[in-house]
């Protein structure tokens with residue numbers, strides 16, 4: 001039953017406290033100084049203890065973006081929330097410089113994000129999952145407030161009220177239809193549950209299991225190398241629909257599609273041109289692997305040939321056509337997409353490195369759906385809505401189709417969070433006149 005605990009009406013509730021809303025919390029703190037007014041904001045995170053894609057944090061995994069694209073530096077390199085300041089505070093700045101890399105390991109970046117989050121403890125609630133976002137209709141029909149219903153770790157429901165919401169709930173693991181009947185089977189799991197899934201398989205006890213990895217993106221490649229490095233008895237087949245493992249294009253000219261100015265460029269185009277742009281640069285992010293990792297996988301396979309001991313395989317052009325529980329294992333029927341031939345292979349476990357969907361905002365905002373324009377947003381990420389919906393709804397991470405490929409990534413967080421922050425001040429009628437803002441900025 002929903003507990004109607006007495007809560008203030010917030011100016012803003014942020015749903016999820018991952019990188020997108022962490023960046024927003026920092027931007028709002030700066031804007032509060034500039035506008036001379038702080039928003040009454042709260043960020044709600046379903047994890048009890050924050051971890052950044054925590055169940056995928058294999059020890060070798062590295063950030064795929066320069067640390068200079070942290071939560072704030074591109075907007076304000078003097079911010080105390082920079083990655084460089086995190087290093088300084090943890091007495092590792094010199095050692096990090098000695099590493100000579102732009103790409104810290106993801107475990108360290110996870111720790112950086114947690115360190116930033118701790119500094120906003122008073123504006124955050126952990127261990128509560130938002131279940132739905134509902135309109136609160138006033139007697140004149142207009143909707144000035146939203147009601148957010150959450151569930152805590154004890155299963156109790158809570159209601160909170162807010163004048164605006166920023167939904168930043170990230171991706172949802174994509175499970176292909178054929179594997180859906182195995183959702184409660186510990187032998188089949190999505191890569192988002194990699195570490196706990198592997199632990200349940202008890203590989204550390206030297207079990208000689210055969211494991212299939214489905215997919216050929218960064219997640220699949222990281223799982224392959226981690227299983228190879230960590231569990232010498234395990235045999236892995238990477239099952240790939242495409243014709244080869246392909247490298248992520250991160251060359252400098254192409255990388256400009258992740259620059260802040262590119263958002264304007266994409267947004268200014270008609271929908272068809274936006275879609276073809278995203279398709280053209282798909283290989284910067286999706287179904288691709290960091291080149292160094294591809295080379296490591298190739299070297300592993302080559303050494304097998306030299307030793308004539310064939311432990312792993314990368315099987316390209318293979319379509320999974322059926323999945324059967326064969327008692328002793330999971331049987332995959334595979335069709336060779338070039339030859340048309342069929343084979344059945346039995347595995348002890350299957351890891352689905354099959355990517356992510358971006359749909360959680362639709363579930364949360366379903367009660368508002370009749371008031372929205374199919375979740376389309378304006379340039380400042382505010383959902384387009386009918387005039388009676390006065391409460392502002394913003395989306396982060398669900399706007400790739402209109403704002404470009406950086407939308408699901410870390411690439412433009414410092415700039416996007418400022419854009420949303422400014423739009424929030426305007427929507428809530430709290431923006432200081434331009435002249436005052438300029439004066440405050442000059443004095444800051």
Ligand SMILES: Cc1cc2nc3c(=O)[nH]c(=O)nc-3n(C[C@H](O)[C@H](O)[C@H](O)COP(=O)(O)OP(=O)(O)OC[C@H]3O[C@@H](n4cnc5c(N)ncnc54)[C@H](O)[C@@H]3O)c2cc1C
Nearest residue numbers: 016018019020045046063064129130169170397408409410
């Ligand atoms: C394994 C992996 C590695 C990645 N590495 C990189 C990288 O190196 N560089 C890069 O640019 N991008 C990377 N990405 C892309 C990733 O989307 C971004 O890095 C980043 O996590 C996006 O931040 P976010 O806050 O929008 O979403 P998320 O990080 O997904 O955060 C969403 C948060 O919302 C919480 N949440 C979800 N639903 C609810 C709810 N109903 N109520 C309350 N809380 C909720 C979640 O627990 C989570 O903490 C990676 C993605 C994955 C899966």
Ligand SMILES: NC(=O)c1ccc[n+]([C@@H]2O[C@H](COP(=O)([O-])OP(=O)(O)OC[C@H]3O[C@@H](n4cnc5c(N)ncnc54)[C@H](OP(=O)(O)O)[C@@H]3O)[C@@H](O)[C@H]2O)c1
Nearest residue numbers: 061062063064176215216217218219241286287353354355
């Ligand atoms: N170290 C890191 O920073 C790190 C680690 C992991 C992930 N990431 C990021 O996370 C994001 C997602 O990467 P990801 O590797 O998880 O996903 P992804 O790039 O979307 O790749 C998904 C893979 O699954 C395959 N696939 C999807 N549905 C399938 C089906 N029904 N049958 C067979 N194969 C199927 C796809 O094949 P097709 O190509 O044939 O469609 C593709 O190879 C990216 O931004 C990536 O950079 C980063």
